[in-house]
Amino acid sequence: xxxxxxxxxxxxxxxxxxxxxxxxxxxxxxxxxxxxxxxxxxxxxxxxxxxxxxxxxxxxxxxxxxxxxxxxxxxxxxxxxxxxxxxxxxxxxxxxxxxxxxxxxxxxxxxxxxxxxxxxxxxxxxxxxxxxxxxxxxxxxxxxxxxxxxxxxxxxxxxxxxxxxxxxxxxxxxxxxxxxxxxxxxxxxxxxxxxxxxx
Numbered sequence: 001x002x003x004x005x006x007x008x009x010x011x012x013x014x015x016x017x018x019x020x021x022x023x024x025x026x027x028x029x030x031x032x033x034x035x036x037x038x039x040x041x042x043x044x045x046x047x048x049x050x051x052x053x054x055x056x057x058x059x060x061x062x063x064x065x066x067x068x069x070x071x072x073x074x075x076x077x078x079x080x081x082x083x084x085x086x087x088x089x090x091x092x093x094x095x096x097x098x099x100x101x102x103x104x105x106x107x108x109x110x111x112x113x114x115x116x117x118x119x120x121x122x123x124x125x126x127x128x129x130x131x132x133x134x135x136x137x138x139x140x141x142x143x144x145x146x147x148x149x150x151x152x153x154x155x156x157x158x159x160x161x162x163x164x165x166x167x168x169x170x171x172x173x174x175x176x177x178x179x180x181x182x183x184x185x186x187x188x189x190x191x192x193x194x195x196x197x198x199x
Contacts, residue, residue, distance in 0.1 A: 004093060007118065011120070015130050015148065017133070025182075026099075033097075036051070037083055040080045041053075071083040071100075071109065072100075074102075127152065
């Protein structure tokens with residue numbers, strides 16, 4: 001039987017470079033997958049149920065919340081999103097490391113329901129650098145940028161329960177640190193207790 005995978009929760013402010021770091025870290029790896037979320041929003045052209053999202057109606061989503069079928073859930077732009085526990089458990093049992101890219105509030109929910117989850121916060125070198133990156137994207141209004149910076153400060157204050165902090169001042173180095181964390185977590189003594197007993 002293969003070793004059970006690890007649940008990896010990645011968070012960080014918009015502009016920290018989470019997606020770039022994660023993409024670099026999992027490049028070429030076949031033991032990591034993203035969790036597929038549940039949403040109440042309608043599929044966009046080309047999206048497939050079970051691939052991009054599991055698309056459900058509001059009634060089914062409410063049932064999933066009431067039946068504790070979601071590891072975390074939140075509302076965004078009048079639609080609801082959540083992480084289905086059964087999908088995550090299935091992939092973990094198959095030996096896959098499962099990645100969740102969620103906000104701090106969602107990570108707190110996951111920590112309560114799956115205390116063994118590994119929580120990793122990715123941050124920019126400074127708020128000054130974060131502001132520079134946000135402005136460099138050229139996609140946000142001045143008001144949106146200020147809102148993201150305020151939210152970033154809040155996230156820093158709320159994220160003291162995370163297991164690891166990766167400062168993304170260099171994408172290659174940050175990706176290497178993420179991979180090092182994954183490898184180290186797979187070498188935890190507790191995970192190998194059964195192996196030691198059988199040898």
